[in-house]
Amino acid sequence: MAGNExxxxxxxxxxxxVSRKDVALGIGxxxxxxxxxxxxxxxxxxxxxxxxxHFLADADPVKVAHKALASNLxxxxxxxxxxxxxxxxxxxxxxxxxxxxxxxxxxYKLAEYYNVQLVGGDTTKGxxxxxITMQGFIPEGKAIRRDGASAGDWLYVSGNLxxxxxxxxxxxxxxxxxxxxEETLLNRHYYSTPRVLAGQALRxxxxxxxxxxxxxxxxxxxxxxxxxxxxxxxxDTLPLSDELIAFAGSKEKAAHIALCSGEEYELCFTVxxxxxxxxxxxxxxxxxxxxxxxxxxxxxxxxVLWEEQPVDWKLSGWDHFSE
Amino acid sequence: MAGNExxxxxxxxxxxxVSRKDVALGIGxxxxxxxxxxxxxxxxxxxxxxxxxHFLADADPVKVAHKALASNLxxxxxxxxxxxxxxxxxxxxxxxxxxxxxxxxxxYKLAEYYNVQLVGGDTTKGxxxxxITMQGFIPEGKAIRRDGASAGDWLYVSGNLxxxxxxxxxxxxxxxxxxxxEETLLNRHYYSTPRVLAGQALRxxxxxxxxxxxxxxxxxxxxxxxxxxxxxxxxDTLPLSDELIAFAGSKEKAAHIALCSGEEYELCFTVxxxxxxxxxxxxxxxxxxxxxxxxxxxxxxxxVLWEEQPVDWKLSGWDHFSE
Numbered sequence: 001m002a003g004n005e006x007x008x009x010x011x012x013x014x015x016x017x018v019s020r021k022d023v024a025l026g027i028g029x030x031x032x033x034x035x036x037x038x039x040x041x042x043x044x045x046x047x048x049x050x051x052x053x054h055f056l057a058d059a060d061p062v063k064v065a066h067k068a069l070a071s072n073l074x075x076x077x078x079x080x081x082x083x084x085x086x087x088x089x090x091x092x093x094x095x096x097x098x099x100x101x102x103x104x105x106x107x108y109k110l111a112e113y114y115n116v117q118l119v120g121g122d123t124t125k126g127x128x129x130x131x132i133t134m135q136g137f138i139p140e141g142k143a144i145r146r147d148g149a150s151a152g153d154w155l156y157v158s159g160n161l162x163x164x165x166x167x168x169x170x171x172x173x174x175x176x177x178x179x180x181x182e183e184t185l186l187n188r189h190y191y192s193t194p195r196v197l198a199g200q201a202l203r204x205x206x207x208x209x210x211x212x213x214x215x216x217x218x219x220x221x222x223x224x225x226x227x228x229x230x231x232x233x234x235x236d237t238l239p240l241s242d243e244l245i246a247f248a249g250s251k252e253k254a255a256h257i258a259l260c261s262g263e264e265y266e267l268c269f270t271v272x273x274x275x276x277x278x279x280x281x282x283x284x285x286x287x288x289x290x291x292x293x294x295x296x297x298x299x300x301x302x303x304v305l306w307e308e309q310p311v312d313w314k315l316s317g318w319d320h321f322s323e
Numbered sequence: 324m325a326g327n328e329x330x331x332x333x334x335x336x337x338x339x340x341v342s343r344k345d346v347a348l349g350i351g352x353x354x355x356x357x358x359x360x361x362x363x364x365x366x367x368x369x370x371x372x373x374x375x376x377h378f379l380a381d382a383d384p385v386k387v388a389h390k391a392l393a394s395n396l397x398x399x400x401x402x403x404x405x406x407x408x409x410x411x412x413x414x415x416x417x418x419x420x421x422x423x424x425x426x427x428x429x430x431y432k433l434a435e436y437y438n439v440q441l442v443g444g445d446t447t448k449g450x451x452x453x454x455i456t457m458q459g460f461i462p463e464g465k466a467i468r469r470d471g472a473s474a475g476d477w478l479y480v481s482g483n484l485x486x487x488x489x490x491x492x493x494x495x496x497x498x499x500x501x502x503x504x505e506e507t508l509l510n511r512h513y514y515s516t517p518r519v520l521a522g523q524a525l526r527x528x529x530x531x532x533x534x535x536x537x538x539x540x541x542x543x544x545x546x547x548x549x550x551x552x553x554x555x556x557x558x559d560t561l562p563l564s565d566e567l568i569a570f571a572g573s574k575e576k577a578a579h580i581a582l583c584s585g586e587e588y589e590l591c592f593t594v595x596x597x598x599x600x601x602x603x604x605x606x607x608x609x610x611x612x613x614x615x616x617x618x619x620x621x622x623x624x625x626x627v628l629w630e631e632q633p634v635d636w637k638l639s640g641w642d643h644f645s646e
Contacts, residue, residue, distance in 0.1 A: 024364060024464075024466070025466060025468060028469070028549070029402070029466075029468055029469050029533075029549075030368060030398040030399075030401040030402055030469070030532075030533050030534055031366045031367055031368035031398050031399055031401070031402045031404065031459075032366065032367045032368070033364050033365070033366055033402070033461070033466045034364060034365040034366075034367065035364050035365070035463075036359045036364075036365050041347060041356050041357060041358050041359075042356070042357040042358070042359050042365065042458075043354045043355065043356055043357075044354055044355045044357065044408070044410060044442060044443060044456075044458070045353060045354035045355070045410075045443060046410040046411075046412050046443055046444050046445050046454075046456060047412075047445050048412045048414060048445045048447045048454070049447075050414055050447050050448070050449035050450075051449075052449065053447060053448050053449050054447070075353040075354050076353075076354055078353040078354070079352070079353055079354045079356070081354065085367070087367060087368075087369040087456050088369075089369050089370075089371045089412070089454040089456075091371060091373055091452060119367060120367060120368060120369055121369050122369050122370050122371045122454070124371045124372075124373050124376060124377070125373070125376050126373035126374075126375065126376050126450065126452060127373075127449065127450040127452075129414060129449060129450075129452065131369075131371070131412040131445070131454040133367075133369060133410050133412075133456035135365075135367070135458075136354075138356070140358075141347075143347070143348060143352075143354075143356045145348060145352055146351070146352050146353070209353075210352075210353050211353055226351070226352075
């Protein structure tokens, strides 16, 4: 392959498995041209993954691509939106064919599953990083925001929590996973399942929602602040995988990990008492497990209980600029 | 300021001068929610600027912000679109207040001028880089593409060419500009004028268009390839500033620079003979100088003439992965 930027882009990104009818002009012009469905609003999100911060520079590019795309899909899921189009800004130290091949494999596999078309982007030389901007759409006025929670609403999460942090722990040890348990957790870190169908199903049921990218405790605070409420989490009810409990050594230690585990890409959402009966029916076709882990209250702050007693655990969310 | 990612984002990016009525939900949720005007198509572009490649790490952040936003505005201009919304992915080694203040100053000044609202983004820790995804809209089916040029169409550019490369030359010498001429050229490099109004005016006149980001010769080839045509450029008709001619030492040397100068963000476009009479009227309200520099022909390739004789100049476009 010639070391030419345009050849590089053409070779790996101009042919792709997804071709949507609403894309009038995709990759290859100054900009893409798209028809947004009638009576819908556009929903837009951006996420960056930087080598050395969000992933190790020598991480498997298939996994890195999945993680990058999944984090954007998860943001749209949290709004209840339907993902549709994305742009990819890829900064690479050099046009490494093996890396690009792996990245495209991971990227297109997930993009195809959710019918998301890559419509543009930019390839530049520099320290390895990936920025994806994803667009989707949603019926007018139906987006699930962060500011809709009210005292009395029930607090839910999808899936299990904590596996991502445990998998990261395995990765940061720097060796290959030493047993099946570690392998499972490592893959949970990279291969999260964006809750796209569940998010859409929650449009008529949830009063507020977000996706867990910085840890449940850190992210839930955004709902509490935006909605002007407080919350109680019953940590003993947190959904935990058997692998996490085995990894942590006890259910209590696993719950502690689950409260702060970032990059889970599970949904955290609130449901008014009056909609609680409709929740199971709404989610039935999505095959998404959800668990009630607490309740929204009046006032400010967040209380974490273990078997009805306040915990004295040190809880922190992921913060890129703090050490 | 606390070294907290969210504080950082809130402080510098949550309050901004532009507030569009079509933004239902801006910064602060998982994704932005936008109403695209009826009977319009969405137009999307992405550009990355990486420190050490597109700008020096110690460059004035006011100028860097202008350059980053202008390159995206220019892509939308080349489509004939109306810019409206953007996302900013900012990767910073540390939350440097002085840098952020300068960056916001440059960013918001230009965003306000074109009524572009920042609707989201991501702030991460890592080597300095900026990725902007900008969205705009255009009346259905009116986008100016790269594949519409036909033999006989006249070839035009907006503004002057070559100042950006000369300004970059001044910057790469590593010192402060030594005289007024160098200062002028340096500012031309950073402070390009995205031809947003001109692009919109060209919708009914131009058969093809793009913006010059990698150099006239390199970019024009994209139109030629997409349209299946060739072209002749009369290099002695290229629009050159007095400053560039003084810097280069002769009109011929200046024209050579102008052919390869990247990051100009001027428009290169083709106009059928039948529309040529309408060009001046279309552009009259935009205050945009344009110059006819050649013509589209049948066949393949690009011929560059100087006073009707073929030149033997070495011509190359900017390529991030070639040395």
